[in-house]
Amino acid sequence: MAPAARADDEDGTDDVARIAVVGSGIVGLATAARLARRGDEVLVLEKDEQLAGHQTGRNSGVVHSGLYYAPGSHKARMSRAGAESMLAYARERGIAHERTGKLVVATTAEQVPGLRRLARRAEENGIDAHLLSPAEAREHEPYVRAVEALRVTATGIIDYPAVCRSLADEVREHGGEVRVGTAVERATTVGDTVRLTTSRGEERVDALVSCAGLHSDLLARRSGLEPDARIVPFRGEYFELVPAQEHLVRGLVYPVPDPRFPFLGVHLTRSVHGGVHAGPNAVLALAREGYRWRDVVPAELAQSLAWPGLWRLAARNVVPGAKEMARSASRRLFAASLAQLVPGIRAEDLAPAPAGVRAQALHRDGSLVDDFLVESAPRQVHVLNAPSPAATAALEIAAHLERELDAAIG
Incomplete structure (x- = not known):
């Protein structure tokens, strides 16, 4: 052009x-x-x-x-x-x-219908993805807990x-x-x-x-x-697996997304330069560049709180939102969420890593x-x-x- x-x-x-x-x-x-x-x-x-x-x-x-x-x-x-x-x-x-591929893991029978919906969505979008049995999933990720998994190759x-x-x-x-x-x-x-x-x-x-x-x-x-729409900042907090536990993850391991919550949930991702990221969770940031709880810009926080869409989003996500807040405050709970995917991950296996802030646009009605x-x-x-x-x-x-x-x- x-x-x-x-x-x-x-x-x-x-x-x-x-x-x-x-x-x-x-x-x-x-x-x-x-x-x-x-x-x-x-x-x-x-x-x-x-x-x-x-x-x-x-x-x-x-x-x-x-x-x-x-x-x-x-x-x-x-x-x-x-x-x-x-x-x-x-x-x-x-x-x-x-190109590592990734594994989306259903850890309970209740999550299997959601996993299969993802498999249908992959087919609709022309993405190469295959449902795997627990044994097949462990061929890719030996330490995962899975009753069924979806392997995405791209x-x-x-x-x-x-x-x-x-x-x-x-x-x-x-x-x-x-x-x-x-x-x-x-x-x-x-x-x-x-x-x-x-x-x-x-x-x-x-x-x-x-x-x-x-x-x-x-x-x-x-x-x-x-x-x-307005930008409302959500902080995503990360940890890294300590070196002695990096062997637990070969590539990328994700949960089946909670349909009640608009984010993917904490997951495990190997870095291209080594190491394994764990996270992120999702909590309201108190500034547009609020990477820590103590990063507060009152005028920017007031902008977020004044937007009706934030309150409507919160009202629809009370339970998962409360879990995100609790996980933000407790490394033990953070580790427990990861252990649902890869049993054996403990709080002492996690080292803090830099957080990110997602610039998420929200409509007035609370929809993302x-x-x-x-x-x-x-x-x-x-x-x-x-x-x-x-x-x-x-x-x-x-x-x-x-x-x-x-x-x-x-």
Whole structure:
């Protein structure tokens, strides 16, 4: 696709468009690299002093297959395609990765119907997955407890921060700039120009793509959009298995999701650089970047608590939500949840690992925004919901955002 033409060309000829991309997470950098490759002049603006410091740099490094998502949704289509394109990119750029497959484990007979629903969903989404007996499951994961399991072959693991560094290098190789320590406070479209108010003064560009993650709805509203969903931050707390117990997990072991709760439950995932992650749970974060209980920003907490959708979500998930809170407070309970999948894991087998915060968009009625959500205004495109599996699907989302951007420019 040819670069978008600048509308303010004085000589009437097409020229290279200057595009600002807000955010240096994997979606922002994948989009920036794609635009830079086609010839646009790209400026990436990141408020922090490092790249990929939030959702991208704090997840478990899994390349997802698209197993859980509604057939035909962006998540289902882009995750399935992304499982291939992300690993292909890693091979091309020499980034650590491995296609491990994963095991979803029913540990009780009551969970088997849910597991079989997942198997049907895999078939609907065109994902290679097979139901296994307990003995067959132990051929893949010798230490799991299973009455039945689902083996998903497309799942893998990868070094997402390394992917981000590679994408940033591509932006620079094609003449773009990645500028850290620069927060974008608002954007205003005036004719053929987008004026950006930043912490370092004003920037003028031809168009904007906002991939601001935890702050995406705030920037959208300050830039003239009126999204009907709000970001509510949920902290996911992780542990790692101590080295002596890493042998208990060969690849990825997941529970059957609780249909009453909108998250996947704690699971065990081997890292591409060694070690085994355990988690995450899901509790309300007390700040948009609230990685610990003591990280509290009163104004941001007030924004979450003022959103009716949070209270309606909580009312529908009282029991599982209480379990998440209890597990957050007790390493023993955290270990007990993991031991349902792999018996023998004890509290002393867990070492603390960095937490993450999921930028989850919630509707006013308390329903989670189920799919990737993008809204546009003249010369502006805003990503308003891109939680997992956005890292897996980042290259596919970037292609979608390119089309949205060209439509927004007109």
